[in-house]
Amino acid sequence: MSDSVASKVxxxxxxxxxxxxxxxxxxxxxxxxxxxxxxxxxxVFAIEEAFDITVPFNANDPDxxxxxxxxxRSTIEAVKGLLASKTS
Amino acid sequence: MIxxxxxxxxxxxxxxxxxxxxxxxxxxxxxxxxxxxERLTIKIGAQVQGFSPEHYFDRRQIALFDRTTQFSYxxxxxxxxxxxxxxxxxxxxxxxxVLGTAGGGTTTTDENYRVVYEQGKNRIHPxxxxxxxxNAAASQISMAYxxxxxxxxxASACASSNHAMGQAFNIIRSGMATTMITGGADAMLCFGxxxxxxxxxxxxxxxxxxxxxxxxxxxxxxxxxxxxFEEREQAMARGAEILAEVAGFSMxxxxxxxxxxxxxxAERAIIGALRDARIDRQHVDYINAHGTGTMINDAVExxxxxxxxxxxxxxxxxxxxxxxxxxxxxxxxxxxxxxxxMALRDGVIAPTIGYLGPDTECALDVxxxxxxxxxxxxxxTNAFAFGGMNAVLALKTG
Numbered sequence: 001m002s003d004s005v006a007s008k009v010x011x012x013x014x015x016x017x018x019x020x021x022x023x024x025x026x027x028x029x030x031x032x033x034x035x036x037x038x039x040x041x042x043x044v045f046a047i048e049e050a051f052d053i054t055v056p057f058n059a060n061d062p063d064x065x066x067x068x069x070x071x072x073r074s075t076i077e078a079v080k081g082l083l084a085s086k087t088s
Numbered sequence: 089m090i091x092x093x094x095x096x097x098x099x100x101x102x103x104x105x106x107x108x109x110x111x112x113x114x115x116x117x118x119x120x121x122x123x124x125x126e127r128l129t130i131k132i133g134a135q136v137q138g139f140s141p142e143h144y145f146d147r148r149q150i151a152l153f154d155r156t157t158q159f160s161y162x163x164x165x166x167x168x169x170x171x172x173x174x175x176x177x178x179x180x181x182x183x184x185x186v187l188g189t190a191g192g193g194t195t196t197t198d199e200n201y202r203v204v205y206e207q208g209k210n211r212i213h214p215x216x217x218x219x220x221x222x223n224a225a226a227s228q229i230s231m232a233y234x235x236x237x238x239x240x241x242x243a244s245a246c247a248s249s250n251h252a253m254g255q256a257f258n259i260i261r262s263g264m265a266t267t268m269i270t271g272g273a274d275a276m277l278c279f280g281x282x283x284x285x286x287x288x289x290x291x292x293x294x295x296x297x298x299x300x301x302x303x304x305x306x307x308x309x310x311x312x313x314x315x316x317f318e319e320r321e322q323a324m325a326r327g328a329e330i331l332a333e334v335a336g337f338s339m340x341x342x343x344x345x346x347x348x349x350x351x352x353x354a355e356r357a358i359i360g361a362l363r364d365a366r367i368d369r370q371h372v373d374y375i376n377a378h379g380t381g382t383m384i385n386d387a388v389e390x391x392x393x394x395x396x397x398x399x400x401x402x403x404x405x406x407x408x409x410x411x412x413x414x415x416x417x418x419x420x421x422x423x424x425x426x427x428x429x430m431a432l433r434d435g436v437i438a439p440t441i442g443y444l445g446p447d448t449e450c451a452l453d454v455x456x457x458x459x460x461x462x463x464x465x466x467x468x469t470n471a472f473a474f475g476g477m478n479a480v481l482a483l484k485t486g
Contacts, residue, residue: 018147044214045211
């Protein structure tokens, strides 16, 4: 389950960054791999659609969000957290 | 001075294809290819053919570009490439874009209403607002070409692009900018767009036959036409090819009825454009009419022309190319400007096709069914919108 979540999130981010999945560094920030603020909003939308979750993300102040979207890895963990709270 | 032109419409995906169709009197109206067509009473329109967004745009652009923006963007590209201009330094600061569109992102609105109302979803794509806003196409073109001067969109229903091109003309004339990308676009051929128009009961179920006996209404089209307007001195100094000169512009309001046209409002707009252009009435050779194909528009427009031009009304030619490319709403005046420029440059008057025979209320030379060769020096192009907003441009050979 966890691996499939990770691979799906990486796939969404790669698509947004117009990169191959194999080129995504888990420690990179989304900005580092070329995702701008509009791309961030679109990636959050794609994550919500893919996992049927609501992501607490406010584009006014991305740094203040409880949903940690700073790096690829933190995004994967945040999605896993939301899925866990959804099932519990 | 007009130094570039571009278009995407039902007659062609560029200017050359469109002019060929206008000269041949080819009709772009056919059965629509849209979802839920079976629920529509009116099933025809002038739809852009063979258009695949993926062929022209990347994924991000498609996510942000409504069909109206897509058509506008490609038409602007063709026009700017023809002009040979490249926007940097002072030229970028002194250049802008003003486009007319009645509906803006109508297809985007329609698609997303389906998502929230029909599919019951509570989440929509985050770019719906920047995609559907009325100024989206103008903004995307300003970003793509680094146009940093005055830019905005104009909405006055079926007169939007004539109003927009009039603004561009006045902006250059006033010295606010030296170069303006201008024209208009609309793409309302979707279920919701067609359903709304059906409600007014002014749509023809079979053909657009302006000025003809037996005419039974208008037919919607879609697409864009965009032009490069340049200050005379700049165009001359760089040796640009001049396609035509915008000589005058006028706009009036009927101030009388939200849908019914008023002869006096139309007359004042025509007279105003002639006065502004300093063109004598007897020197006007051709008028590209608003000519929607409704009983009342065509009769009122012919009466206005007859009143303004007197005896000369019988000698000048008028035609409505909406019979071929449909009514592009906010994009109508822009596509029709292509026919005006063709008349001035090539000496070919685009016909009014679908003409079955004369109507006593439209007893003028409407160039029925076949294009005509003629030497043309001055032309007018009319747009008389719902809401009684009239905008007329006068053009001369450059």
